[in-house]
Amino acid sequence: xxxxxxxxxxxxxxDRPALTLSELARHAGVPLSxxxxxxxxxxxxxxxxxDDAGRYRIGLRLWELGALAPRGQALRETALPxxxxxxxxxxxxxxLAVREGAxxxxxxxxxxxxxxxxxxxxxxxxxxTATGVGLVLLAHSPPELQDEVLAGRIExxxxxxxxDPGRLRRMLADIRRDGHSVSDRQVTDDSLSxxxxxxxxxxxVVAALSLVVRHGSxxxxxxxxxxxxxxxxxxxxxxxx
Amino acid sequence: xxxxxxxxxxxxxxDRPALTLSELARHAGVPLSxxxxxxxxxxxxxxxxxDDAGRYRIGLRLWELGALAPRGQALRETALPxxxxxxxxxxxxxxLAVREGAxxxxxxxxxxxxxxxxxxxxxxxxxxTATGVGLVLLAHSPPELQDEVLAGRIExxxxxxxxDPGRLRRMLADIRRDGHSVSDRQVTDDSLSxxxxxxxxxxxVVAALSLVVRHGSxxxxxxxxxxxxxxxxxxxxxxxx
Numbered sequence: 001x002x003x004x005x006x007x008x009x010x011x012x013x014x015d016r017p018a019l020t021l022s023e024l025a026r027h028a029g030v031p032l033s034x035x036x037x038x039x040x041x042x043x044x045x046x047x048x049x050x051d052d053a054g055r056y057r058i059g060l061r062l063w064e065l066g067a068l069a070p071r072g073q074a075l076r077e078t079a080l081p082x083x084x085x086x087x088x089x090x091x092x093x094x095x096l097a098v099r100e101g102a103x104x105x106x107x108x109x110x111x112x113x114x115x116x117x118x119x120x121x122x123x124x125x126x127x128x129t130a131t132g133v134g135l136v137l138l139a140h141s142p143p144e145l146q147d148e149v150l151a152g153r154i155e156x157x158x159x160x161x162x163x164d165p166g167r168l169r170r171m172l173a174d175i176r177r178d179g180h181s182v183s184d185r186q187v188t189d190d191s192l193s194x195x196x197x198x199x200x201x202x203x204x205v206v207a208a209l210s211l212v213v214r215h216g217s218x219x220x221x222x223x224x225x226x227x228x229x230x231x232x233x234x235x236x237x238x239x240x241x
Numbered sequence: 242x243x244x245x246x247x248x249x250x251x252x253x254x255x256d257r258p259a260l261t262l263s264e265l266a267r268h269a270g271v272p273l274s275x276x277x278x279x280x281x282x283x284x285x286x287x288x289x290x291x292d293d294a295g296r297y298r299i300g301l302r303l304w305e306l307g308a309l310a311p312r313g314q315a316l317r318e319t320a321l322p323x324x325x326x327x328x329x330x331x332x333x334x335x336x337l338a339v340r341e342g343a344x345x346x347x348x349x350x351x352x353x354x355x356x357x358x359x360x361x362x363x364x365x366x367x368x369x370t371a372t373g374v375g376l377v378l379l380a381h382s383p384p385e386l387q388d389e390v391l392a393g394r395i396e397x398x399x400x401x402x403x404x405d406p407g408r409l410r411r412m413l414a415d416i417r418r419d420g421h422s423v424s425d426r427q428v429t430d431d432s433l434s435x436x437x438x439x440x441x442x443x444x445x446v447v448a449a450l451s452l453v454v455r456h457g458s459x460x461x462x463x464x465x466x467x468x469x470x471x472x473x474x475x476x477x478x479x480x481x482x
Contacts, residue, residue, distance in 0.1 A: 017315065122318065
């Protein structure tokens with residue numbers, strides 16, 4: 001029942017913020033009567049809200065519960081002052097992300113006032129193999145996951161996306177050695193991102209930070225110390241928490 | 242079952258981010274066997290995560306779903322650039338909140354670099370009767386809710402908290418007339434907050450914004466136009482969405 005209810009909620013997405021009962025039933029592959037019962041329960045708890053047009057939306061109660069997720073809101077709150085400093089000083093895009101399985105989940109994104117357009121959205125997911133944050137998280141993930149990702153289909157976003165497993169494996173080794181990643185036009189063909197890992201008190205990589213700039217505007221080597229020192233500052237704050 | 246599962250999740254709070262199975266069962270008032278089954282289902286969907294010590298935490302999946310709540314993350318994303326401008330220019334606390342029943346829920350809080358300490362937390366709740374945002378939201382809530390709140394127990398936080406129902410009712414009328422609220426030392430005895438409503442495309446008040454400053458440092462009348470113009474800017478952006 002719980003699995004079904006959460007399956008029903010999976011129908012919502014950034015491009016589908018409001019759904020009718022029959023759209024919900026269809027997406028979840030359950031009969032209308034079942035959907036009706038699940039939706040009534042979810043609405044009673046505040047997990048769903050009904051708008052004036054009779055469509056359902058994710059309710060504030062879920063947002064409140066989600067705000068308690070240590071890897072979501074709590075991480076974001078600790079990191080935010082550092083992200084704001086980096087965004088204000090560079091006026092570029094700053095991103096914070098964690099790994100969930102074989103994907104990146106973006107936890108925060110601050111758009112600089114003069115920054116290059118990026119695809120990411122808070123709460124959105126992306127492949128591990130292309131972005132600056134994704135490469136950092138993949139480089140520090142269990143070896144079995146790295147093998148699985150490199151043996152699977154590696155999505156191409158631009159002519160510059162690295163999709164060769166051998167070359168990606170060498171990139172991951174470089175990232176572990178250098179302490180930062182460089183994703184050069186691998187996601188959009190006008191952007192470059194430099195990522196660095198965030199550690200918890202025991203030295204585990206729990207998240208990654210990146211700065212995304214217009215390709216050709218800045219030397220990536222000049223950005224790496226900036227991203228790494230900011231990441232180190234956040235890691236200190238996470239350890240002190 | 243769904244109601245029970247969400248009841249179990251209610252055990253988590255900002256001061257209780259990680260709970261054992263027996264703590265969860267005790268808080269939800271269900272047998273250990275029931276809690277075990279619910280927790281297994283919730284963990285399977287990613288709604289709960291288990292840490293190294295075997296305790297449970299709110300999972301990233303709930304945070305992702307919550308990020309789709311129009312009154313949570315979507316409102317926050319639209320408002321954030323305006324909140325950042327106000328925070329950067331004033332260096333004071335900026336708060337964004339919505340009403341859920343008879344309470345305020347804080348959706349965003351930016352702490353200014355030289356700002357007075359405040360009690361609020363993103364995802365946290367507070368009484369409608371004391372804060373700048375709460376007074377705005379109460380002033381624009383249905384008359385029945387106003388009657389209910391004013392007839393109930395009105396919590397006192399400082400010697401300056403207005404708890405007299407007649408005086409509060411006049412304050413609410415002033416807020417509707419003036420387009421802004423002033424909460425003068427009503428929450429902590431060294432802070433003053435000025436709030437203003439955010440409207441959707443149909444003119445409904447959907448949220449409130451406030452600027453919280455140290456009492457005595459600035460004239461509240463000087464802040465009102467600043468808060469109101471920022472609120473009007475966000476309302477325009479919400480209507481255009």
